[in-house]
Amino acid sequence: MSRLRGILERCAVPVVLVLGWWLLARNSTSVYFPPLGNILTSLREWLSSGFVGDVVPSLRNLLLGYVIAVVVGVLLGVLLGRVRAAEYSVAPILHFFRSIPPAALLPLFILAMGPTTAMRVSVIAFGSVWPTLLATIDGVRGVDPVTLDVTRIYRTSRLRRLFKVLIPAASPLILAGMKTSLAFSIILVVVSEMMASTEGIGFFISSSQQYFNLPALWAGTIVMGVIGYVLSEIFFVSERRLVRWKGDNDDSADR
Amino acid sequence: MTRTATSPLFYRVITLAVVLAAWEVVGRRHLLFGDALPPASKAVASLLDLLREQSFWRSVGQTVLQWAGGLIGSALVAIPVGLLIGSGRLRFALTRSTIDFLRTIPPVMLLPLFVLIWGTGASMVILLAIYAAVWPMLIQTISGLRAVDSLTLETARVFKIGPWRTFWKVLLPAVSPFVFSGLRVSAVISLFIAVVCELVAGSHGVGQLLTAAQLAGDAPGIYALIFVTGFLGLLINAGVSRVECRVLAWHPSQEKGVTS
Numbered sequence: 001m002s003r004l005r006g007i008l009e010r011c012a013v014p015v016v017l018v019l020g021w022w023l024l025a026r027n028s029t030s031v032y033f034p035p036l037g038n039i040l041t042s043l044r045e046w047l048s049s050g051f052v053g054d055v056v057p058s059l060r061n062l063l064l065g066y067v068i069a070v071v072v073g074v075l076l077g078v079l080l081g082r083v084r085a086a087e088y089s090v091a092p093i094l095h096f097f098r099s100i101p102p103a104a105l106l107p108l109f110i111l112a113m114g115p116t117t118a119m120r121v122s123v124i125a126f127g128s129v130w131p132t133l134l135a136t137i138d139g140v141r142g143v144d145p146v147t148l149d150v151t152r153i154y155r156t157s158r159l160r161r162l163f164k165v166l167i168p169a170a171s172p173l174i175l176a177g178m179k180t181s182l183a184f185s186i187i188l189v190v191v192s193e194m195m196a197s198t199e200g201i202g203f204f205i206s207s208s209q210q211y212f213n214l215p216a217l218w219a220g221t222i223v224m225g226v227i228g229y230v231l232s233e234i235f236f237v238s239e240r241r242l243v244r245w246k247g248d249n250d251d252s253a254d255r
Numbered sequence: 256m257t258r259t260a261t262s263p264l265f266y267r268v269i270t271l272a273v274v275l276a277a278w279e280v281v282g283r284r285h286l287l288f289g290d291a292l293p294p295a296s297k298a299v300a301s302l303l304d305l306l307r308e309q310s311f312w313r314s315v316g317q318t319v320l321q322w323a324g325g326l327i328g329s330a331l332v333a334i335p336v337g338l339l340i341g342s343g344r345l346r347f348a349l350t351r352s353t354i355d356f357l358r359t360i361p362p363v364m365l366l367p368l369f370v371l372i373w374g375t376g377a378s379m380v381i382l383l384a385i386y387a388a389v390w391p392m393l394i395q396t397i398s399g400l401r402a403v404d405s406l407t408l409e410t411a412r413v414f415k416i417g418p419w420r421t422f423w424k425v426l427l428p429a430v431s432p433f434v435f436s437g438l439r440v441s442a443v444i445s446l447f448i449a450v451v452c453e454l455v456a457g458s459h460g461v462g463q464l465l466t467a468a469q470l471a472g473d474a475p476g477i478y479a480l481i482f483v484t485g486f487l488g489l490l491i492n493a494g495v496s497r498v499e500c501r502v503l504a505w506h507p508s509q510e511k512g513v514t515s
Contacts, residue, residue: 009348017353032372088263089270099488100481101450104462107469108477112291183361187447190363194455206455209367217368225360232359 034215039222042215050204055223058189058200061117065124066185070178073129077136077174078166087137098134102127102184103191115196123192128184135177139170175239182235186228201227293474302479311464318449318460318487321377325384325445326438333389333441334434337396338426347397354393362387362444363451370456377459380452388445392437399433400426432506435499442495443488450484461487 022036046054080087080094105127113119143166151161167174193202201224208216275295281287282294305311340346362383373379403426411421453462461484468476 006348009345010352013349013353014356032368085266089266091263092267093270093274096485096489099492100485101447101488103447103451103454104465104481104484106454107465108291108474108481111469111472111474111477112288186361187363187451190361191451191455194363194366205364205367209371212371214368214371217371221360221364221368224364225356228359228361228364229356 031212031214034218038215039218042213043219043222046204046216046219054199054201054204055227057117058193058202059227061120061124061192061200062185062189065121065188066128066182068121068125069129069181069185070132072125073132073177073181074136074167074174077133078140078162078170080133081137081140081170082166087141094130094134094137098130102188106188106192106195110196115198120189120192120197124185124188127188128181131180131184132174132177135173135180136170139173139177140166142173143169172243175242179232179235179239182231186231190224290472291474293478297475298478298482301473301475302482305476305479305483314459314461314464315483315487317377318446318453318462321380321384321449321452321458321460322442322446322487322491324377324381325388325448326442328381328385329388329441329445330392330438332385333392333437334396337393337434338400338430340393341397341400341430347401354390358390358394362448363455366452366455375452375456375458379456380449380458380460383452384445384448387448388441391440391444392434395433395437396430399430402433403429428505432503435495435503439492439495439499442491446484446488446491 018036025033025035026037028035080090106123109119109123109126113122147165147169148161151165156165189200190202190205193200194206197203201220205217205220205224208214208220278292278295280294282292282297285292340350365386366383369379369383373382407425407429408421411425416424449460450462452458453460454466457463457466461480465477465480465484468480
Protein backbone atom coordinates (compact mmCIF):
# COMPACT_ATOMS: atom_id res chain seq x y z
CA MET A 1 0.00 0.00 0.00
CA SER A 2 2.77 2.43 0.90
CA ARG A 3 4.27 1.78 -2.51
CA LEU A 4 1.01 2.77 -4.19
CA ARG A 5 0.91 5.85 -2.01
CA GLY A 6 4.46 6.71 -3.07
CA ILE A 7 3.52 6.43 -6.73
CA LEU A 8 0.41 8.56 -6.18
CA GLU A 9 2.45 11.22 -4.39
CA ARG A 10 5.00 11.27 -7.19
CA CYS A 11 2.45 11.56 -9.97
CA ALA A 12 -0.19 13.84 -8.45
CA VAL A 13 1.43 17.22 -9.04
CA PRO A 14 2.76 16.50 -12.58
CA VAL A 15 -0.68 15.21 -13.64
CA VAL A 16 -2.40 18.27 -12.18
CA LEU A 17 0.11 20.58 -13.87
CA VAL A 18 -0.26 18.98 -17.30
CA LEU A 19 -4.05 18.87 -17.00
CA GLY A 20 -4.05 22.48 -15.82
CA TRP A 21 -1.89 23.53 -18.76
CA TRP A 22 -4.11 21.63 -21.17
CA LEU A 23 -7.31 23.15 -19.75
CA LEU A 24 -6.01 26.69 -19.37
CA ALA A 25 -4.44 26.86 -22.83
CA ARG A 26 -7.26 24.90 -24.52
CA ASN A 27 -8.82 27.95 -26.16
CA SER A 28 -5.73 30.09 -25.93
CA THR A 29 -5.36 32.60 -28.72
CA SER A 30 -2.07 33.89 -27.35
CA VAL A 31 0.72 33.45 -29.87
CA TYR A 32 3.16 32.66 -27.10
CA PHE A 33 1.16 30.04 -25.23
CA PRO A 34 -0.47 27.87 -27.91
CA PRO A 35 -2.93 25.11 -26.87
CA LEU A 36 -1.19 21.92 -25.78
CA GLY A 37 -2.91 20.10 -28.65
CA ASN A 38 -1.17 22.30 -31.22
CA ILE A 39 2.17 21.61 -29.57
CA LEU A 40 1.52 17.87 -29.72
CA THR A 41 0.51 18.12 -33.40
CA SER A 42 3.73 19.90 -34.25
CA LEU A 43 5.65 17.37 -32.15
CA ARG A 44 4.05 14.60 -34.21
CA GLU A 45 4.96 16.37 -37.46
CA TRP A 46 8.52 16.76 -36.25
CA LEU A 47 8.69 13.09 -35.19
CA SER A 48 7.59 11.98 -38.64
CA SER A 49 9.87 14.34 -40.58
CA GLY A 50 13.22 15.56 -39.32
CA PHE A 51 13.26 14.31 -35.73
CA VAL A 52 15.93 11.63 -36.09
CA GLY A 53 18.05 13.92 -38.25
CA ASP A 54 17.91 16.58 -35.53
CA VAL A 55 18.26 14.47 -32.40
CA VAL A 56 20.97 12.04 -33.52
CA PRO A 57 23.67 14.68 -34.24
CA SER A 58 22.97 16.34 -30.89
CA LEU A 59 23.19 13.11 -28.91
CA ARG A 60 26.27 11.97 -30.82
CA ASN A 61 28.11 15.24 -30.17
CA LEU A 62 27.02 15.20 -26.55
CA LEU A 63 28.23 11.65 -26.01
CA LEU A 64 31.54 12.12 -27.83
CA GLY A 65 32.39 15.41 -26.16
CA TYR A 66 31.33 14.20 -22.73
CA VAL A 67 33.25 10.92 -22.92
CA ILE A 68 36.40 12.74 -24.05
CA ALA A 69 35.99 15.23 -21.21
CA VAL A 70 35.54 12.48 -18.60
CA VAL A 71 38.41 10.29 -19.81
CA VAL A 72 40.82 13.21 -20.08
CA GLY A 73 39.59 14.71 -16.81
CA VAL A 74 40.00 11.49 -14.81
CA LEU A 75 43.38 10.48 -16.25
CA LEU A 76 44.88 13.96 -16.05
CA GLY A 77 43.30 14.40 -12.63
CA VAL A 78 44.91 11.22 -11.28
CA LEU A 79 48.25 12.34 -12.65
CA LEU A 80 48.00 15.83 -11.20
CA GLY A 81 46.62 14.50 -7.92
CA ARG A 82 49.59 12.15 -7.48
CA VAL A 83 52.36 14.48 -8.59
CA ARG A 84 52.59 17.32 -6.14
CA ALA A 85 54.82 19.58 -8.23
CA ALA A 86 52.53 19.27 -11.25
CA GLU A 87 49.47 20.14 -9.23
CA TYR A 88 51.23 23.09 -7.59
CA SER A 89 52.24 24.55 -10.90
CA VAL A 90 49.00 24.25 -12.86
CA ALA A 91 46.39 24.76 -10.10
CA PRO A 92 45.87 28.51 -10.75
CA ILE A 93 45.51 27.92 -14.48
CA LEU A 94 42.98 25.12 -13.90
CA HIS A 95 40.94 27.23 -11.52
CA PHE A 96 40.96 30.06 -14.01
CA PHE A 97 39.71 27.83 -16.83
CA ARG A 98 37.03 26.46 -14.52
CA SER A 99 35.78 29.99 -13.87
CA ILE A 100 35.27 30.82 -17.55
CA PRO A 101 31.59 30.43 -18.46
CA PRO A 102 31.83 27.46 -20.89
CA ALA A 103 29.80 29.16 -23.61
CA ALA A 104 32.28 32.07 -23.73
CA LEU A 105 34.76 29.72 -25.42
CA LEU A 106 32.49 29.25 -28.42
CA PRO A 107 33.50 32.36 -30.39
CA LEU A 108 37.12 31.24 -30.14
CA PHE A 109 36.41 27.71 -31.32
CA ILE A 110 34.20 28.98 -34.15
CA LEU A 111 36.98 31.30 -35.29
CA ALA A 112 39.64 28.59 -35.05
CA MET A 113 37.76 25.62 -36.54
CA GLY A 114 34.74 26.98 -38.38
CA PRO A 115 31.15 25.77 -37.85
CA THR A 116 32.04 22.08 -38.09
CA THR A 117 31.06 18.99 -36.10
CA ALA A 118 34.67 18.64 -34.92
CA MET A 119 34.44 22.18 -33.53
CA ARG A 120 31.26 21.38 -31.61
CA VAL A 121 32.68 18.17 -30.14
CA SER A 122 35.91 19.98 -29.20
CA VAL A 123 34.15 22.84 -27.49
CA ILE A 124 31.95 20.39 -25.55
CA ALA A 125 35.00 18.37 -24.45
CA PHE A 126 37.14 21.40 -23.60
CA GLY A 127 34.35 23.30 -21.87
CA SER A 128 33.18 20.44 -19.66
CA VAL A 129 36.49 18.82 -18.69
CA TRP A 130 37.24 21.15 -15.73
CA PRO A 131 34.72 20.01 -13.12
CA THR A 132 35.75 16.34 -13.55
CA LEU A 133 39.43 17.24 -13.62
CA LEU A 134 39.37 19.32 -10.45
CA ALA A 135 37.14 16.84 -8.60
CA THR A 136 39.47 13.96 -9.54
CA ILE A 137 42.49 15.87 -8.26
CA ASP A 138 40.73 16.46 -4.95
CA GLY A 139 39.53 12.87 -4.78
CA VAL A 140 42.93 11.33 -5.49
CA ARG A 141 44.66 13.62 -3.02
CA GLY A 142 42.19 12.52 -0.37
CA VAL A 143 42.97 8.79 -0.75
CA ASP A 144 44.11 7.30 2.54
CA PRO A 145 47.95 7.21 2.43
CA VAL A 146 47.97 4.01 4.51
CA THR A 147 45.99 2.21 1.79
CA LEU A 148 48.55 3.33 -0.75
CA ASP A 149 51.39 2.13 1.47
CA VAL A 150 49.70 -1.26 1.71
CA THR A 151 49.48 -1.54 -2.10
CA ARG A 152 53.15 -0.68 -2.25
CA ILE A 153 54.05 -3.38 0.30
CA TYR A 154 52.07 -5.93 -1.69
CA ARG A 155 53.86 -4.74 -4.82
CA THR A 156 50.61 -4.05 -6.63
CA SER A 157 51.30 -3.00 -10.21
CA ARG A 158 50.76 0.65 -11.12
CA LEU A 159 47.89 -0.11 -13.46
CA ARG A 160 46.14 -2.26 -10.86
CA ARG A 161 46.68 0.41 -8.25
CA LEU A 162 45.17 3.01 -10.56
CA PHE A 163 42.02 1.07 -11.42
CA LYS A 164 41.54 -0.95 -8.23
CA VAL A 165 42.55 1.56 -5.57
CA LEU A 166 42.94 5.17 -6.68
CA ILE A 167 39.94 5.63 -8.97
CA PRO A 168 37.47 3.63 -6.79
CA ALA A 169 38.56 5.49 -3.64
CA ALA A 170 38.13 8.83 -5.38
CA SER A 171 34.91 7.80 -7.14
CA PRO A 172 32.36 9.73 -5.03
CA LEU A 173 34.12 13.01 -5.82
CA ILE A 174 34.81 12.01 -9.43
CA LEU A 175 31.12 11.22 -9.90
CA ALA A 176 30.12 14.57 -8.43
CA GLY A 177 32.48 16.27 -10.89
CA MET A 178 31.14 14.16 -13.75
CA LYS A 179 27.61 15.28 -12.94
CA THR A 180 28.59 18.94 -13.29
CA SER A 181 30.48 18.09 -16.48
CA LEU A 182 27.34 16.49 -17.90
CA ALA A 183 25.35 19.66 -17.22
CA PHE A 184 28.06 21.72 -18.92
CA SER A 185 28.07 19.34 -21.91
CA ILE A 186 24.30 19.64 -22.36
CA ILE A 187 24.51 23.44 -22.25
CA LEU A 188 27.33 23.44 -24.79
CA VAL A 189 25.56 21.05 -27.19
CA VAL A 190 22.57 23.34 -27.32
CA VAL A 191 24.45 26.65 -27.44
CA SER A 192 26.91 25.41 -30.07
CA GLU A 193 23.99 24.36 -32.27
CA MET A 194 22.24 27.67 -31.74
CA MET A 195 25.33 29.68 -32.67
CA ALA A 196 27.00 27.66 -35.40
CA SER A 197 25.14 24.73 -36.90
CA THR A 198 22.56 23.70 -39.45
CA GLU A 199 21.55 20.53 -37.60
CA GLY A 200 20.64 19.38 -34.12
CA ILE A 201 17.96 20.19 -31.56
CA GLY A 202 19.51 23.56 -30.74
CA PHE A 203 19.29 24.50 -34.41
CA PHE A 204 15.71 23.21 -34.64
CA ILE A 205 14.71 25.39 -31.70
CA SER A 206 16.49 28.53 -32.84
CA SER A 207 15.13 28.21 -36.38
CA SER A 208 11.60 27.66 -35.00
CA GLN A 209 12.14 30.88 -33.11
CA GLN A 210 13.22 32.73 -36.23
CA TYR A 211 10.16 31.53 -38.14
CA PHE A 212 8.00 32.46 -35.15
CA ASN A 213 6.72 28.87 -35.08
CA LEU A 214 5.81 28.71 -31.40
CA PRO A 215 4.21 25.25 -31.29
CA ALA A 216 7.41 23.81 -32.80
CA LEU A 217 9.50 25.87 -30.38
CA TRP A 218 7.56 24.48 -27.43
CA ALA A 219 7.81 20.95 -28.85
CA GLY A 220 11.61 21.23 -29.19
CA THR A 221 11.93 22.65 -25.69
CA ILE A 222 9.85 19.80 -24.23
CA VAL A 223 11.85 17.14 -26.11
CA MET A 224 15.14 18.58 -24.86
CA GLY A 225 13.71 18.72 -21.35
CA VAL A 226 12.82 15.03 -21.55
CA ILE A 227 16.31 14.20 -22.89
CA GLY A 228 17.91 16.15 -20.05
CA TYR A 229 15.70 14.36 -17.53
CA VAL A 230 16.42 10.89 -18.94
CA LEU A 231 20.17 11.54 -19.01
CA SER A 232 20.24 12.70 -15.42
CA GLU A 233 18.12 9.71 -14.33
CA ILE A 234 20.55 7.34 -16.08
CA PHE A 235 23.39 9.12 -14.33
CA PHE A 236 21.60 8.97 -10.97
CA VAL A 237 20.90 5.23 -11.23
CA SER A 238 24.46 4.34 -12.28
CA GLU A 239 25.91 6.61 -9.62
CA ARG A 240 23.82 4.93 -6.91
CA ARG A 241 25.03 1.52 -8.06
CA LEU A 242 28.67 2.55 -8.07
CA VAL A 243 28.53 4.35 -4.78
CA ARG A 244 26.51 1.61 -3.08
CA TRP A 245 29.31 -0.79 -3.88
CA LYS A 246 31.78 1.77 -2.60
CA GLY A 247 29.74 2.20 0.59
CA ASP A 248 29.83 -1.58 1.28
CA ASN A 249 33.54 -1.55 0.79
CA ASP A 250 33.94 1.27 3.27
CA ASP A 251 31.84 -0.48 5.89
CA SER A 252 33.98 -3.56 5.91
CA ALA A 253 37.26 -1.66 5.60
CA ASP A 254 37.37 1.13 8.10
CA ARG A 255 34.12 1.59 9.94
CA MET B 256 52.91 12.72 2.91
CA THR B 257 56.34 14.30 2.54
CA ARG B 258 56.46 18.06 2.33
CA THR B 259 58.05 19.60 -0.69
CA ALA B 260 60.77 22.06 0.15
CA THR B 261 59.98 24.45 -2.70
CA SER B 262 56.93 26.64 -2.20
CA PRO B 263 53.90 26.35 -4.51
CA LEU B 264 54.37 29.95 -5.56
CA PHE B 265 57.71 29.12 -7.13
CA TYR B 266 56.18 26.40 -9.30
CA ARG B 267 53.28 28.64 -10.21
CA VAL B 268 55.36 31.58 -11.38
CA ILE B 269 57.62 29.32 -13.42
CA THR B 270 54.69 27.51 -15.07
CA LEU B 271 52.89 30.72 -15.87
CA ALA B 272 56.03 32.15 -17.44
CA VAL B 273 56.58 29.00 -19.50
CA VAL B 274 52.96 28.91 -20.69
CA LEU B 275 52.98 32.58 -21.69
CA ALA B 276 56.32 32.21 -23.48
CA ALA B 277 55.10 29.12 -25.37
CA TRP B 278 51.89 30.93 -26.31
CA GLU B 279 53.91 33.92 -27.57
CA VAL B 280 56.18 31.73 -29.72
CA VAL B 281 53.36 29.58 -31.13
CA GLY B 282 51.32 32.70 -31.87
CA ARG B 283 54.15 34.55 -33.60
CA ARG B 284 55.03 31.62 -35.78
CA HIS B 285 51.34 30.81 -36.53
CA LEU B 286 52.00 27.21 -35.53
CA LEU B 287 48.44 26.46 -34.40
CA PHE B 288 45.02 27.48 -35.75
CA GLY B 289 46.51 30.23 -37.95
CA ASP B 290 45.05 33.62 -37.08
CA ALA B 291 42.88 32.19 -34.30
CA LEU B 292 45.88 31.91 -31.99
CA PRO B 293 47.61 35.29 -31.91
CA PRO B 294 50.68 35.84 -29.69
CA ALA B 295 50.02 36.48 -26.00
CA SER B 296 51.38 40.02 -26.25
CA LYS B 297 48.66 40.96 -28.75
CA ALA B 298 45.93 39.56 -26.47
CA VAL B 299 47.36 41.53 -23.55
CA ALA B 300 47.53 44.70 -25.65
CA SER B 301 43.93 44.17 -26.71
CA LEU B 302 42.91 43.72 -23.06
CA LEU B 303 44.67 46.96 -22.09
CA ASP B 304 42.87 48.78 -24.91
CA LEU B 305 39.55 47.40 -23.70
CA LEU B 306 40.19 48.54 -20.14
CA ARG B 307 40.47 52.12 -21.39
CA GLU B 308 37.12 52.08 -23.18
CA GLN B 309 34.05 53.35 -21.41
CA SER B 310 31.67 51.16 -23.40
CA PHE B 311 33.57 48.09 -22.21
CA TRP B 312 32.97 49.02 -18.58
CA ARG B 313 29.29 49.61 -19.35
CA SER B 314 29.10 46.08 -20.77
CA VAL B 315 30.85 44.65 -17.70
CA GLY B 316 28.43 46.57 -15.50
CA GLN B 317 25.48 45.16 -17.45
CA THR B 318 26.75 41.59 -17.13
CA VAL B 319 27.30 42.07 -13.39
CA LEU B 320 23.82 43.58 -13.05
CA GLN B 321 22.23 40.63 -14.84
CA TRP B 322 24.26 38.17 -12.79
CA ALA B 323 23.29 39.85 -9.52
CA GLY B 324 19.64 40.10 -10.55
CA GLY B 325 19.56 36.39 -11.35
CA LEU B 326 21.29 35.41 -8.12
CA ILE B 327 19.29 37.66 -5.79
CA GLY B 328 16.01 36.84 -7.53
CA SER B 329 16.64 33.11 -7.33
CA ALA B 330 17.56 33.38 -3.63
CA LEU B 331 14.34 35.28 -2.96
CA VAL B 332 12.37 32.49 -4.63
CA ALA B 333 14.39 29.44 -3.54
CA ILE B 334 14.83 30.07 0.18
CA PRO B 335 11.17 30.75 1.13
CA VAL B 336 9.84 28.04 -1.19
CA GLY B 337 12.49 25.61 0.05
CA LEU B 338 11.59 26.31 3.67
CA LEU B 339 7.93 25.79 2.85
CA ILE B 340 8.48 22.50 1.02
CA GLY B 341 11.12 21.13 3.36
CA SER B 342 9.07 21.63 6.49
CA GLY B 343 6.33 19.14 5.63
CA ARG B 344 6.69 15.49 4.64
CA LEU B 345 3.68 15.51 2.31
CA ARG B 346 4.67 18.76 0.64
CA PHE B 347 8.11 17.29 -0.02
CA ALA B 348 6.73 14.00 -1.36
CA LEU B 349 4.26 15.77 -3.66
CA THR B 350 6.68 18.23 -5.23
CA ARG B 351 9.75 16.03 -5.50
CA SER B 352 9.16 14.57 -8.97
CA THR B 353 8.19 17.96 -10.43
CA ILE B 354 11.30 19.65 -9.03
CA ASP B 355 13.48 16.82 -10.31
CA PHE B 356 12.01 17.19 -13.78
CA LEU B 357 12.10 20.99 -14.03
CA ARG B 358 15.64 21.11 -12.64
CA THR B 359 17.03 18.86 -15.36
CA ILE B 360 15.61 20.87 -18.29
CA PRO B 361 18.66 22.62 -19.67
CA PRO B 362 17.79 26.30 -19.05
CA VAL B 363 19.48 27.30 -22.29
CA MET B 364 16.65 25.54 -24.14
CA LEU B 365 14.20 28.10 -22.83
CA LEU B 366 16.22 31.01 -24.23
CA PRO B 367 14.51 31.23 -27.65
CA LEU B 368 11.10 31.03 -25.98
CA PHE B 369 12.03 33.70 -23.44
CA VAL B 370 13.36 35.94 -26.21
CA LEU B 371 10.07 35.75 -28.11
CA ILE B 372 8.02 36.44 -25.00
CA TRP B 373 10.17 39.03 -23.19
CA GLY B 374 12.58 40.36 -25.81
CA THR B 375 16.36 40.55 -25.36
CA GLY B 376 16.55 43.11 -22.55
CA ALA B 377 17.96 42.76 -19.07
CA SER B 378 14.66 41.57 -17.59
CA MET B 379 14.62 38.52 -19.90
CA VAL B 380 18.24 37.68 -18.98
CA ILE B 381 17.47 38.02 -15.28
CA LEU B 382 14.34 35.86 -15.57
CA LEU B 383 16.24 33.08 -17.33
CA ALA B 384 19.10 33.35 -14.82
CA ILE B 385 16.57 33.08 -11.99
CA TYR B 386 15.02 29.98 -13.56
CA ALA B 387 18.46 28.38 -13.93
CA ALA B 388 19.93 29.41 -10.58
CA VAL B 389 16.93 28.65 -8.41
CA TRP B 390 17.37 24.83 -8.33
CA PRO B 391 20.64 24.31 -6.42
CA MET B 392 19.51 26.63 -3.62
CA LEU B 393 15.99 25.20 -3.54
CA ILE B 394 17.24 21.63 -3.31
CA GLN B 395 19.86 22.45 -0.71
CA THR B 396 17.37 24.36 1.43
CA ILE B 397 14.97 21.41 1.33
CA SER B 398 17.62 18.84 2.17
CA GLY B 399 19.00 21.15 4.88
CA LEU B 400 15.62 21.30 6.58
CA ARG B 401 15.18 17.56 6.28
CA ALA B 402 18.60 17.00 7.84
CA VAL B 403 17.79 19.00 10.98
CA ASP B 404 18.34 16.75 13.96
CA SER B 405 14.94 15.76 15.36
CA LEU B 406 16.46 15.62 18.84
CA THR B 407 17.32 19.32 18.59
CA LEU B 408 13.74 20.10 17.63
CA GLU B 409 12.37 18.02 20.48
CA THR B 410 14.72 19.75 22.89
CA ALA B 411 13.38 23.08 21.66
CA ARG B 412 9.86 21.79 22.26
CA VAL B 413 10.68 20.50 25.75
CA PHE B 414 12.11 23.88 26.68
CA LYS B 415 8.91 25.46 25.37
CA ILE B 416 10.70 27.65 22.85
CA GLY B 417 7.99 29.19 20.65
CA PRO B 418 7.72 28.26 16.95
CA TRP B 419 8.98 31.68 15.85
CA ARG B 420 12.06 31.52 18.06
CA THR B 421 12.64 27.89 17.02
CA PHE B 422 12.60 29.02 13.40
CA TRP B 423 15.08 31.85 13.91
CA LYS B 424 17.35 30.25 16.50
CA VAL B 425 17.27 26.55 15.57
CA LEU B 426 16.07 25.92 12.03
CA LEU B 427 17.60 28.84 10.17
CA PRO B 428 21.12 28.38 11.61
CA ALA B 429 20.91 24.65 10.88
CA VAL B 430 19.85 25.24 7.27
CA SER B 431 22.16 28.13 6.41
CA PRO B 432 25.29 26.06 5.59
CA PHE B 433 23.18 24.08 3.12
CA VAL B 434 21.76 27.26 1.61
CA PHE B 435 25.26 28.62 1.12
CA SER B 436 26.53 25.49 -0.60
CA GLY B 437 23.59 25.88 -3.01
CA LEU B 438 24.23 29.59 -3.36
CA ARG B 439 27.81 28.98 -4.45
CA VAL B 440 26.59 26.84 -7.37
CA SER B 441 23.77 29.27 -8.16
CA ALA B 442 26.18 32.22 -8.35
CA VAL B 443 28.21 30.43 -11.01
CA ILE B 444 25.13 29.32 -12.96
CA SER B 445 23.72 32.84 -12.97
CA LEU B 446 26.90 34.15 -14.61
CA PHE B 447 26.90 31.30 -17.16
CA ILE B 448 23.34 32.08 -18.16
CA ALA B 449 23.93 35.84 -18.38
CA VAL B 450 26.88 35.21 -20.73
CA VAL B 451 24.91 32.71 -22.85
CA CYS B 452 22.04 35.19 -23.28
CA GLU B 453 24.49 37.88 -24.33
CA LEU B 454 26.24 35.54 -26.75
CA VAL B 455 23.22 33.94 -28.39
CA ALA B 456 20.45 36.51 -28.05
CA GLY B 457 22.67 39.58 -28.28
CA SER B 458 21.59 40.98 -24.93
CA HIS B 459 23.83 43.82 -23.81
CA GLY B 460 26.95 42.69 -21.92
CA VAL B 461 30.40 41.10 -22.21
CA GLY B 462 29.02 38.12 -24.18
CA GLN B 463 27.70 40.48 -26.85
CA LEU B 464 31.18 42.01 -27.19
CA LEU B 465 32.51 38.46 -27.64
CA THR B 466 30.09 37.74 -30.49
CA ALA B 467 31.04 41.07 -32.08
CA ALA B 468 34.75 40.21 -31.80
CA GLN B 469 34.10 36.80 -33.38
CA LEU B 470 32.17 38.34 -36.30
CA ALA B 471 34.97 40.87 -36.80
CA GLY B 472 37.58 38.08 -36.71
CA ASP B 473 39.32 39.94 -33.89
CA ALA B 474 41.14 37.01 -32.25
CA PRO B 475 43.15 39.04 -29.69
CA GLY B 476 39.90 40.70 -28.62
CA ILE B 477 38.26 37.29 -28.12
CA TYR B 478 41.11 36.19 -25.84
CA ALA B 479 40.92 39.44 -23.89
CA LEU B 480 37.15 39.07 -23.41
CA ILE B 481 37.36 35.39 -22.44
CA PHE B 482 39.93 36.45 -19.87
CA VAL B 483 37.47 39.06 -18.59
CA THR B 484 34.68 36.48 -18.20
CA GLY B 485 37.05 34.09 -16.41
CA PHE B 486 38.15 36.89 -14.12
CA LEU B 487 34.52 37.74 -13.35
CA GLY B 488 33.96 34.06 -12.51
CA LEU B 489 36.94 34.05 -10.15
CA LEU B 490 35.80 37.27 -8.47
CA ILE B 491 32.31 35.88 -7.98
CA ASN B 492 33.66 32.67 -6.44
CA ALA B 493 35.94 34.59 -4.10
CA GLY B 494 33.17 37.03 -3.17
CA VAL B 495 30.68 34.29 -2.32
CA SER B 496 33.28 32.42 -0.23
CA ARG B 497 33.99 35.61 1.68
CA VAL B 498 30.36 36.28 2.44
CA GLU B 499 29.98 32.64 3.47
CA CYS B 500 32.95 32.96 5.86
CA ARG B 501 31.42 36.04 7.47
CA VAL B 502 27.90 34.72 7.80
CA LEU B 503 28.83 31.21 8.87
CA ALA B 504 31.78 32.24 11.08
CA TRP B 505 30.19 30.32 13.97
CA HIS B 506 29.88 27.06 12.02
CA PRO B 507 32.49 24.29 12.53
CA SER B 508 32.94 23.89 8.75
CA GLN B 509 34.48 27.37 8.63
CA GLU B 510 37.19 26.60 11.19
CA LYS B 511 40.68 26.68 9.80
CA GLY B 512 42.29 23.30 9.42
CA VAL B 513 39.04 21.38 9.34
CA THR B 514 38.18 21.96 5.71
CA SER B 515 41.49 21.35 4.00
